[in-house]
Structure formats: C-alpha cells, structure tokens
Amino acid sequence: MTGAISNSTKSMDAIVALCRRRGFIFQSSEIYGGIGGFWDYGPLGVLLKNNIRDRWWRDMVLAPPIGPDGKELDIVGLDCSIISHPKVWEASGHVAGFADPMQDCRHCRARHRADQVWPLLYEESEWVDSLLDVLEERPIAAAALRKWVQQKGKKLAPGLLAVRDPSTIEAWIARFNEHPPADRRVERLLELLASGGGELLIPCPVCGGPLTEPRQFNLMFQTYVGALVDEESKTYLRPETAQGMFYNFRNVIDTTRVKVPFGLAQIGKGFRNEITPRNFIFRSREFEMMEVEFFVQPSEANDWYQFWRQSRYDWWCKLGLAGENLRLRDHEKDELAHYARDNGGCADVEYAFPFSGEKGFSELEGIAYRSNFDLTQHQKTSGVGLEYFDQERNERYLPHVIEPAAGLTRGLLAVICEAYTPDESRPSKVFMKFHPSLAPIKAGIFPLVNKDGMPEIAEKLYHELRDRFVTEFDVKQSIGKRYARMDEAGTPYCFTIDGQTLQDQTVTVRYRDTGQQARIAIDTVGAFLAERII
Ligand code: GAP
Numbered sequence: 001m002t003g004a005i006s007n008s009t010k011s012m013d014a015i016v017a018l019c020r021r022r023g024f025i026f027q028s029s030e031i032y033g034g035i036g037g038f039w040d041y042g043p044l045g046v047l048l049k050n051n052i053r054d055r056w057w058r059d060m061v062l063a064p065p066i067g068p069d070g071k072e073l074d075i076v077g078l079d080c081s082i083i084s085h086p087k088v089w090e091a092s093g094h095v096a097g098f099a100d101p102m103q104d105c106r107h108c109r110a111r112h113r114a115d116q117v118w119p120l121l122y123e124e125s126e127w128v129d130s131l132l133d134v135l136e137e138r139p140i141a142a143a144a145l146r147k148w149v150q151q152k153g154k155k156l157a158p159g160l161l162a163v164r165d166p167s168t169i170e171a172w173i174a175r176f177n178e179h180p181p182a183d184r185r186v187e188r189l190l191e192l193l194a195s196g197g198g199e200l201l202i203p204c205p206v207c208g209g210p211l212t213e214p215r216q217f218n219l220m221f222q223t224y225v226g227a228l229v230d231e232e233s234k235t236y237l238r239p240e241t242a243q244g245m246f247y248n249f250r251n252v253i254d255t256t257r258v259k260v261p262f263g264l265a266q267i268g269k270g271f272r273n274e275i276t277p278r279n280f281i282f283r284s285r286e287f288e289m290m291e292v293e294f295f296v297q298p299s300e301a302n303d304w305y306q307f308w309r310q311s312r313y314d315w316w317c318k319l320g321l322a323g324e325n326l327r328l329r330d331h332e333k334d335e336l337a338h339y340a341r342d343n344g345g346c347a348d349v350e351y352a353f354p355f356s357g358e359k360g361f362s363e364l365e366g367i368a369y370r371s372n373f374d375l376t377q378h379q380k381t382s383g384v385g386l387e388y389f390d391q392e393r394n395e396r397y398l399p400h401v402i403e404p405a406a407g408l409t410r411g412l413l414a415v416i417c418e419a420y421t422p423d424e425s426r427p428s429k430v431f432m433k434f435h436p437s438l439a440p441i442k443a444g445i446f447p448l449v450n451k452d453g454m455p456e457i458a459e460k461l462y463h464e465l466r467d468r469f470v471t472e473f474d475v476k477q478s479i480g481k482r483y484a485r486m487d488e489a490g491t492p493y494c495f496t497i498d499g500q501t502l503q504d505q506t507v508t509v510r511y512r513d514t515g516q517q518a519r520i521a522i523d524t525v526g527a528f529l530a531e532r533i534i
Pocket of ligand 1: 239240242281282283284285287288363364365366403405406407409410
C-alpha cells in the first residue's frame with residue numbers, strides 16, 4: 001500500500017458509510033438510537049480485527065523479533081481479568097491521577113475536555129461557524145450582530161449571554177471597537193459574547209453557555225463486586241491491560257523459565273469513560289489494546305527503548321501503513337509521563353487519519369520507558385517483594401520496563417483509512433486495498449452463471465479452499481455486481497468458473513487492485529493463494 005492516496009483527500013463520512021454498508025462496524029445498540037463511544041464489529045470487521053490481533057500475537061509472542069543483542073526476544077502471553085482488586089488502581093496511580101481537567105456548561109450541561117474547548121469552538125461549533133462572518137467586520141457592526149442574535153443565535157446558541165440578554169451587547173461592543181485587543185481577537189470576542197464584558201468566560205461549543213473552571217474528572221468506569229453497593233465493594237473496569245502484567249510479574253518468574261530481559265504480552269479490552277468520544281472508533285469508551293511490558297536490567301534500558309521505538313514503527317509499516325501517512329514522534333519534555341525518566345522517554349507512532357486536520361497526525365501506539373515505577377508501586381502497596389535475582393550478574397533489582405502499547409481498534413481504523421481507495425472507473429466507485437494478509441476475505445469463488453455445471457465446480461473449489469483461507473462462494477447477481485461487493489470488502493482475488501473451465505480446467509483470476517484478469521489452472525488456485533497470502 002505504499003504510495004497510497006493522501007488521507008487528507010479521503011472523506012471520513014464516506015469511510016464510516018462504507019463500514020456500515022459492508023458490515024465492518026456498526027454503532028452499538030443502533031436500534032435504540034446508539035450509545036456514544038461504543039461500537040460493534042460486524043462480520044467483515046471482526047475478521048479484519050482478528051487478523052491484526054493475530055499478526056501482532058505472532059510477531060510479538062510466537063515469533064518475536066531479534067533484539068539489539070542479536071538474540072530472539074523472549075516474550076510470553078497473559079490474559080488477565082478485566083476487573084481486579086481495587087488496590088491495583090491505587091498502586092498504579094489511576095485512582096488519584098487518571099483524570100482529565102474538564103469544563104462543564106452551566107446552561108446545557110455538556111462536558112468538555114479543557115484542552116479541547118478552543119479546538120471544538122473553532123473546528124466543530126455550528127454557532128461559532130455561523131457567527132464568524134459577522135465578527136470579521138471592523139469595526140463590528142452592532143446592528144449585524146443584533147440581527148444574528150435574534151435569528152440564528154436563538155437557534156444555534158441559546159446559552160450565549162448575548163442571546164439570552166441582548167442588552168449586554170451594547171456595553172462591550174463600543175469599548176471593543178474603540179480599543180481592539182492586539183491579538184487573540186476572536187477568542188476575546190467569543191468570551192465577551194458569553195460574559196457580557198464582566199469576568200471573561202469561555203463559551204460552550206454546543207450552546208454558547210458559560211463554562212465552569214476546569215475540574216478533574218476520573219476516566220475509570222466504576223462497578224461493584226458482590227451484593228453490596230458500598231465503598232468496600234467498589235472497583236473499576238480496567239482502563240489498560242498493563243497492570244495485570246505488573247501484578248503477575250512474580251507469578252511468571254516463579255512458574256516459567258523466563259529471564260530478564262523478557263516481555264509479557266496481552267491483548268484485551270480497556271474501558272475509559274472518555275468525555276469526548278469522537279472520530280468514529282478512534283476514541284471510544286470500550287476499545288482493545290495490544291501491550292507488551294518488556295522487563296530489562298536498568299543500565300540497559302535506554303538501548304532497549306531505542307530498539308522498541310524503531311521496531312514498533314517498522315511493524316506498522318509491514319502492515320501496509322507507510323510513507324506519508326505514518327511517522328514516529330518523540331515526546332517533548334513537557335509531554336512526558338511522570339514515570340518516564342530523564343535517560344528514557346516516550347515516542348508515539350502516529351498516523352495521518354483523514355480527521356487529524358491541521359495537526360496532521362494522531363497517536364496509534366505509544367512506546368514508553370516506564371522505569372521501575374509500576375513494580376515499585378505494586379511492591380509498596382501489596383507488601384510482596386517483586387525484586388528479581390539476576391543469576392548471571394549475581395545482583396538483585398527491580399527491573400525497568402519498556403512498554404509498547406498499541407490500540408487494536410485504533411489500528412483497525414488506520415488500516416481501514418489506508419485501504420480506502422476511491423476509483424470512479426469501478427461500479428463500486430471505491431475499493432479497499434487491504435494488505436492481502438489482513439484482508440477479511442481472501443478469495444471470492446464465483447460461477448459465471450448459475451447453470452451448465454458451473455456452480456458445482458465452483459462449490460467444489462470453495463470446499464477445497466475454505467479450510468485454509470477465508471473464502472466466499474457466491475452465485476447471486478451479475479458477475480460485475482459480485483466483483484463490486486468484493487472490491488468494497490477488500491477481497492484481493494476472485495476466481496470465476498466459466499465456459500472455458502468446462503473445456504480446459506482453467507479459471508479466471510481477477511486482481512482487486514488493477515481489475516485485470518488472467519487464467520490459471522483450477523488445481524493451482526490453492527498454491528496461488530498460499531504464495532500471495534502470508
Ligand atoms: N499502558 C499504557 C497505555 O494505556 P495509552 O497511550 O493510554 O497507554 C495505548 O493507550 C493505546 O491505546 C493508544 O496509543 C491508543 O492507540 C489506544 N487508546 C487509548 N485510548 C483509547 C480510546 N479511548 N479509544 C481507542 N483507543 C485508545
């Protein structure tokens with residue numbers, strides 16, 4: 001997929017529509033109007049998601065990469081419970097710190113992440129969009145503003161003070177026109193409209209109402225274990241899979257032959273009560289992650305961090321995300337998490353989603369040097385010793401950790417955005433150019449017409465292949481329509497049994513990416529697929 005069409009020209013709405021139409025992704029509880037931040041994966045979506053998941057598991061656990069020391073890495077898997085002892089989340093710092101500063105609207109009660117308010121006002125707020133034309137004039141025409149307030153403002157920004165009490169406009173507009181501030185003029189104008197010239201307040205992107213000061217809001221979903229609903233029985237749905245690997249560190253050391261350096265790997269669901277779930281499945285409240293905790297001797301941590309940083313970027317390239325849409329970005333010092341030490345750091349693999357806008361890229365995976373923060377915390381909180389005895393060095397220490405943490409569902413979205421390829425020349429107008437190894441369906445098997453012995457031959461071929469490859473057998477509709485369906489599903493090869501098959505036992509193979517066709521012997525179809533789908 002290298003050299004793919006730039007994602008900035010792809011329409012997110014069109015991608016979401018295709019995902020719905022072809023059964024990749026549905027809104028959860030759709031018949032009840034949906035529920036924000038939750039998604040269901042349909043027949044094609046679950047195949048695609050499992051293919052990415054299995055590829056990660058193979059490349060991390062079953063056949064891990066070669067490390068900087070030239071040896072194959074030692075990584076073993078875990079599958080921990082979603083609900084764990086509440087002390088886990090105290091030790092990890094999530095109870096105290098897993099919070100975003102939030103601002104609530106006093107008028108419509110919408111809650112926004114503080115760092116998202118201005119981007120939302122500029123990029124998504126309908127009322128700001130409609131008002132900006134009026135505010136562009138200098139000096140601001142009071143009459144035009146009053147007209148906006150009485151007409152569009154009433155509908156779009158019922159919470160804005162200038163709309164609720166138009167008499168407030170006069171006082172500040174004269175002052176503003178006399179002494180316009182040198183910079184941040186639009187911000188100032190919007191704040192004046194929201195507060196009538198008194199203490200300046202940021203308006204709500206939804207209704208224009210005044211926002212509260214930022215307040216901390218914990219992102220963990222709470223639940224209660226057992227019959228009683230009280231503080232004692234309160235715990236949380238895990239917001240990350242990482243902690244299960246830390247609190248099982250001792251168990252793995254005691255029950256397997258692993259030696260530092262080694263990794264624990266886990267794929268599973270994470271839950272975060274995100275305030276602004278948005279951009280389709282990009283930021284969801286329930287999502288899947290693929291995480292490795294790689295335990296190393298402290299003095300070697302920096303080398304391992306550099307290794308993982310590059311290795312994870314290369315992995316996403318292998319999946320077909322490459323070139324201009326993918327980048328590796330080191331965190332600035334002020335972005336670093338509390339556990340990232342001076343000699344380590346954090347880097348993100350970022351992808352240019354169509355909605356990434358001016359920033360251009362959004363996070364796909366984070367690679368963090370966590371020092372021994374988590375093991376120290378769990379050792380302290382549980383009272384159980386977690387130190388490791390390194391026989392070769394004759395040394396006892398708490399290993400340091402490099403953590404590559406990737407989003408599985410976010411990765412799926414990146415793969416979908418990358419594959420989405422508009423093509424006006426096709427009946428479907430679009431095709432999904434998945435890497436063949438990730439494609440949900442590997443081959444379509446079609447009789448040209450549903451008679452003359454063709455369906456029987458096609459069905460026989462389908463039964464020969466289906467144990468090894470996800471294959472679809474389809475006899476309905478014209479052959480053009482069947483190809484169009486397979487183009488939207490991203491099926492890389494279609495095999496058609498036609499009149500000539502009856503004479504010389506060859507079939508047509510149609511290549512998804514070019515639409516070109518060739519003939520091959522029917523008994524070589526399995527080998528043809530095996531060669532191309534690795
Ligand atoms: N243990 C480290 C950790 O949880 P994170 O950056 O918060 O790190 C790891 O999450 C990855 O999980 C992110 O890079 C992203 O791909 C994915 N992710 C995080 N929050 C998400 C959400 N609300 N919806 C979908 N994916 C999310």
